[in-house]
Amino acid sequence: MTHTLFGFAIYGALNKIKMDNKTKLAFLAASVGSSVIPDIDLQWASSSAKYLMSHRGITHSFFMVPVWAALFYVLSYIIFRVKDRRIFTTAFAGVLLHIISDWTNAWGTGLLEPFTSRRYSIGVIPNEGHIFWAIAIVVALLLLLFRRKEYRLRIFRTFWFLSAIYASFQIAFSAYIYFELKAEGYKQVSFRADRYPGGLTYFALNDNVVVEGGYELGGEREVTQNYPIDHVDLEELKENRSARDIILFAPFVVTQDLGDHIRLFDPRFSGRIAMLDIQIPKVN
Structure with missing residues (x-):
């Protein structure tokens, strides 16, 4: 649902003053469709442990971004008879945003499929996207208060401005904790972001023990659990x-x-x- 929200927000932030209705429909389809198309793999993802590698795999790869964008460019001509290079760039942005946003949460994504099956994640944004929906509610209220057409573009772009501030804050805060833990000698660090800004659960590896801890903005970092690792093949x-x-x-x-x-x-x-x-x- 959050990817769909991003798709509508991309469409809302486009300058559509000189577009006819058919062109607007083509851009709407490209904006929303490209923002959700990587998740088409849910159609064949297994519900068992195989789900881990069958979802967010090749469809979420960086190498698929131009492929998906080209698909929407072609479909816009076939369905709407609209041929506009900006449809390709709009779809490109939608797919890329989907992949990057999945990369930022703890579940991760296969950025470099099919060359490696490894999943990449930085875990600095929570999976659910509550903050983005809160920003969307603010934007919706602004649209109701300021209904003149000339305000719409600015209001939709406000969504992206506030979202960028939130994401930048989470990345900067996580980087601070990351370098702090690395300076303490931990070999590997991973995060799982909490629902509210400035709240992170971290996992740090050292001496065959994974330490789980919590950190809140302005608070003390504390260890909540230790996971000893036994040597196995x-x-x-x-x-x-x-x-x-x-x-x-x-x-x-x-x-x-x-x-x-x-x-x-x-x-x-x-x-x-x-x-x-x-x-x-x-x-x-």
Whole structure:
């Protein structure tokens, strides 16, 4: 739904004064369609652990951006008989924004498919997009208060201005915490953003222990949980499809030897998403 919101916001921010109705429809279709088209992979994504690698894969790759944009350029001519180079650039922006916004949340995306199956995420924006919807409500109220046509373009562009401020703040705040943790000697750091600005849950690896902690703007950084990592043969675990998908998906994984089983999980979602917390019988 947030990607659809972005699509309408892209359309609203376009200067459409000299466009006829048919051209406007073509740009609306390109704006909204391009903003959601990468998620077409949900049509074939499995509900099991395979979902981790079947969703946000090749359709979300940087290499697909011009392909999707060209598709909407061609469709605008076939359906609306509109031939305008700006449709390509509009669709290009819509697809690119979808991919980048997915990259910024903890779930991540396959930016470099098909050359690598690795999932990339920086986790500085929450998955749900509550702040963007709050900004959209403000914009909707402004549109009701200022109904003259000459105000609409400025108001829609205000959405992008405020969104950029929010995203920049989250990135800067996360970078501050990241370098602080790295300076303390942690080898690897990952984030899962909270719903409100300035709230982050961090996961930092050092000495075979993943530390989970919380940080709020103006508050103290505190450790909430530790996840000791037991040494296991990851290459052997990769023979199990679910384990292999978690290893490819997660920035780092925690492995625990439970005797007859090996527990493998992504600490960012431990206990929250079943497919990211599995137990595999040991091979005798």
